């Protein structure tokens with residue numbers, strides 16, 4: 619697969635205590651604790667927007683500029699769709715908050731192709747509201 623030069627997170631194995639605080643703060647589900655250390659599961663899943671950065675009490679997560687595979691929204695959706703609606707909603711909100719219109723539309727396409735709808739955060743109604751607007 620071709621690579622591009624882009625900003626992507628790097629996790630210091632030395633500083634990481636494996637607490638897991640960063641995991642729920644990655645809306646792409648790109649981080650897992652493996653063998654007591656946080657690991658970036660795949661370059662394809664890190665969008666480089668840095669949502670996790672402020673959530674590491676050890677300052678173990680930073681950005682680096684390096685060659686990496688391009689971010690892949692379909693791959694991310696394929697992974698986080700298994701984690702339930704709250705995770706999906708957090709991911710969609712994250713994309714929207716960062717003005718990631720293209721990835722946001724790709725995420726909606728992914729859901730539409732599978733006949734799924736996700737309610738908007740904060741909605742109190744029982745009816746399911748698509749995110750398309």
Ligand code: SF4
Pocket residue numbers: 629633634635636637638639640641651655656673674675676677678679
């Ligand atoms: S929040 Fe920081 S110390 Fe905790 S698992 Fe994540 S990278 Fe490691």
